[in-house]
Amino acid sequence: MRHRPSSILSLVLLLTLIGVALPMQQPTSVLAAPARVASTTTITAHSLTGYSCDSTEWHFVITQVSSSSSAPTSIVVSWANGAQQTVPLDTFTGATAHYRTTSNMNSTVTGATAQIYPAWSGQFNLSHGPCAAATPTRTNTTVPATSTPAAYANITFDQPDTAICQYAAGWITVTGHVQLQPTSRTARLQTSWYIVQPLDLATSTVYQDQGIVHNGDQFSVRAYWPGIRPTDTVVEIHWGAMLLDPNTGNPIMASGASLDYYWYPWFCPAPTVTSTVVPPTRTNSPVPATNTPAAAQVIPITECYVNNGNGSYTAYFGYSNPNSFAVTIPVGPNNRFSPTPEGRGQPTVFQPGRTPYYPNPAFSIVFDGSPLVWSLNGRTATASSGGTPCSYHVFFEKEWQNAGGTPLVGLPVGLPANYAINAQSQLGTATCTYPGSVTPLVCVYTNQQPPALDNLGLWVPVGTTYTVTEVNLPPGYTPVAGLGSFASGGAYCVQGRGGVTKYCTHTVRNQAVATATSTNSPVPATSTPTTGGGGGPTNTPVRTNTPPATSTVAGPTSTPSPCISNPLREAGDFNLFIQTNMTAHGSDTEGRVGVGGNANLTDYSVGATLAPGNQDVLVVGNNLTFLRGGIN
Numbered sequence: 001m002r003h004r005p006s007s008i009l010s011l012v013l014l015l016t017l018i019g020v021a022l023p024m025q026q027p028t029s030v031l032a033a034p035a036r037v038a039s040t041t042t043i044t045a046h047s048l049t050g051y052s053c054d055s056t057e058w059h060f061v062i063t064q065v066s067s068s069s070s071a072p073t074s075i076v077v078s079w080a081n082g083a084q085q086t087v088p089l090d091t092f093t094g095a096t097a098h099y100r101t102t103s104n105m106n107s108t109v110t111g112a113t114a115q116i117y118p119a120w121s122g123q124f125n126l127s128h129g130p131c132a133a134a135t136p137t138r139t140n141t142t143v144p145a146t147s148t149p150a151a152y153a154n155i156t157f158d159q160p161d162t163a164i165c166q167y168a169a170g171w172i173t174v175t176g177h178v179q180l181q182p183t184s185r186t187a188r189l190q191t192s193w194y195i196v197q198p199l200d201l202a203t204s205t206v207y208q209d210q211g212i213v214h215n216g217d218q219f220s221v222r223a224y225w226p227g228i229r230p231t232d233t234v235v236e237i238h239w240g241a242m243l244l245d246p247n248t249g250n251p252i253m254a255s256g257a258s259l260d261y262y263w264y265p266w267f268c269p270a271p272t273v274t275s276t277v278v279p280p281t282r283t284n285s286p287v288p289a290t291n292t293p294a295a296a297q298v299i300p301i302t303e304c305y306v307n308n309g310n311g312s313y314t315a316y317f318g319y320s321n322p323n324s325f326a327v328t329i330p331v332g333p334n335n336r337f338s339p340t341p342e343g344r345g346q347p348t349v350f351q352p353g354r355t356p357y358y359p360n361p362a363f364s365i366v367f368d369g370s371p372l373v374w375s376l377n378g379r380t381a382t383a384s385s386g387g388t389p390c391s392y393h394v395f396f397e398k399e400w401q402n403a404g405g406t407p408l409v410g411l412p413v414g415l416p417a418n419y420a421i422n423a424q425s426q427l428g429t430a431t432c433t434y435p436g437s438v439t440p441l442v443c444v445y446t447n448q449q450p451p452a453l454d455n456l457g458l459w460v461p462v463g464t465t466y467t468v469t470e471v472n473l474p475p476g477y478t479p480v481a482g483l484g485s486f487a488s489g490g491a492y493c494v495q496g497r498g499g500v501t502k503y504c505t506h507t508v509r510n511q512a513v514a515t516a517t518s519t520n521s522p523v524p525a526t527s528t529p530t531t532g533g534g535g536g537p538t539n540t541p542v543r544t545n546t547p548p549a550t551s552t553v554a555g556p557t558s559t560p561s562p563c564i565s566n567p568l569r570e571a572g573d574f575n576l577f578i579q580t581n582m583t584a585h586g587s588d589t590e591g592r593v594g595v596g597g598n599a600n601l602t603d604y605s606v607g608a609t610l611a612p613g614n615q616d617v618l619v620v621g622n623n624l625t626f627l628r629g630g631i632n
Helices: 005-024
Strands: 041-044 058-062 074-079 084-093 096-101 109-116 124-129 152-157 170-181 186-197 206-214 218-225 235-244 257-263 299-307 313-321 335-338 363-367 372-376 379-383 391-401 420-424 428-433 442-447 458-461 465-471 477-481 484-487 503-512 576-578 582-589 593-595 599-606 618-620 624-631
Touching (some): 058 074, 058 109, 109 124, 152 257, 170 186, 206 218, 299 379, 313 372, 313 379, 391 420, 442 458, 477 582, 593 599, 618 624
Parallel strands (some): 391 503, 576 593, 599 624
Antiparallel strands (some): 041 109, 058 096, 152 170, 170 218, 186 206, 235 257, 372 379, 420 465, 477 503
8 A cells, every 4th residue: 555645644643542542452452463474485586697787776576466465575685796685675566566776786686585475476586787897998988878769668547546435336447658668669568456455355456468559558447446334444446557578478677557546534434324224115224335336247268279189179268257256157048158068167156357377277178179159148258179279488588608507697709690599389480689789688479360369479389399499609609408399388498487377488508618728639638649559549530510518539638548559449430429418500520420428419410521331420329309400
C-alpha cells in the first residue's frame, strides 16, 4: 500500500484515540502477531554477467511475486571489491519487485541473495548496471553525451492514486498511456489487478496480455471493487502494468506503473446496517451486507494440442475467471463438449484468475484430431489437429569463456561483426547477433503464424527437434556446448524463464583455446623425441586448421624414458590424435583423425588428401556427433 500524505494526519489522530483504550488491552494480543509469519527460503540472483548496461545504478528484479506484501523487504548484494550492502525494496510493479543502489559503481557484482516465501517460482536477476569500461585511447576527445539518443520505455496511468467512497461492488476501469523511444520501438503490454483489502475478499493477481503496443498508445484495464461493508476498516484494489520485450518476453525494467483505489472510514463513514434494509415487503429481513457481485462470464481457453504419434491427439484446455470469487457451472447445457459425451472431465468449479499454461493446464482430453468444442456459458473453445501445437519457446543466450572456463564479462577480442547464432525448428527460425559488436546479444525470432501465436522465442512443437549452429567465431575460440540438434523440452534448455514453464533458456558456450608453446617441431609442445629412436613423430607432421586446444597430440610432457623408443607410437598413423574429447567447427584435417573420447564436429572435413582405400579415416572412442562436412 502506498503512503498517502492526505491520510497520515487522520491516521495519527485515529491512533491517538485508540491509544486511550490500549491500557485496557492485554499486551499479549499485540506480541502474538509474529507467530503468523510464514517460513522463508534463500534465493540467489542469476544473470550476473548478461545484464543491460546502465552507468547510473545497479538494478535487481524479483519476478512473479504474489503481492507487494510478499516481496522481500531487502536483498544483500556483494561486489568484487569485497563490499556488501543490504539494498531495500524500491518499488513493486505488477508482480515484480525492484531493488536499486548506486553503491560500488566501479566494481562488479559477484552475488545477491534474498529471503522469500517457499512457494515462489519466479526469477531473481540483475537487470542492468555499469558494464566494464572501454580501454582508454591516447586521445582526450570524448564522445558528446547527446550523440546517441537514449532508449526509453515507460507507462503512466491517467488517474492518480485515489480515495473513493463507493459503497456498491462493481467493476472500475482506468486508462493509461505508453511512451517508447525511439518512436519506432514496440513492446508487449501486460496488465494486472487484484483486491488488496479487506483480507477476507483479497484475490490473487489477475494478469492480462494486451498485445503489442507503440509509442503514444492508450490502454484500459478494469478491476473489481468489492464494495464497502459496515464492518470494513479498509478497502483497496491495485492495478499494475509492465512493458515486455516483444522478442524475449522479459520485462523492460523501469517501465512499470501501478495504481491504487482505496477507502478508509475517515474519508467517508462506513455504511450502517439500517441503511441496507429492504423497504417493508413480505419480510422484514435486512439485505445481507456482503455485496456479493454478479458473476462475470468465465472464458474457456484452448491451450494447444500434442500429436501422440499413434493417430491420436491430446488437447489441453484452461479457463479465465475474471471474478474475485469461484464460479460453479455444472456439466450440462452451460458446460459441455461436442461431439458427445458432454462431460469429458472438465471442471465445474472455476477458481479466480487464469489457469496455468501448458504443460500445467487445467485438464486434457485425448481425441482423434477432428474439431472438439467446449461450450461454457455461450462461449466456446475449439481444439483440432490443425490448431496451435503445444510448443516450448526457446530463448537463446551466449556465454564466452576464457581458457580456464570462467565466463567473460564483455565480448572476446576480435569478434567478427558477422558473428551469428542460427537456429531452426519446424515452426520458425532464430538469428542472434551483436549489433555494432557490443552487448547484449540480440535475437530475432520469426515463427510461422498460424499455427504459432507470436514471436516470443523460437517455437518448438512437443515431440520435434531444433538445430543450433553458429558462424564466424573469433580467432582462438571453439564451441563447447549448445550446438547441434536438441529435443523440444529437453534438459539442455533450462525451463522456467520469466516464471513460465514452457519458456526455456538455451545457452551457446564457447571457450578460448590455450595458446601452445612456440616450437619448430610439427608436434605441438610435447617432449622432444630421442635421436635414433626409430621412426619418431617427426615423420608424422600434424596438418590441421582446428584451434590449437583441440590439436594436442597425446604423449608425455617430459623427456621420454630410454626404454620407450617411440612414445607416440599409437598416434603415428594419424594427422590428429586426441586422447580425450574433441569439439571443432568450420575447419578440416587433411589426414586421419583419432579421438579417444567424444567427438562433436560441425562443418568439418576429414581426410581430404587421402587416397581411397580401406583404412579408417575417423576413429572415435565414444560418441560421435557430425553435423555437415565430409569424410573421404
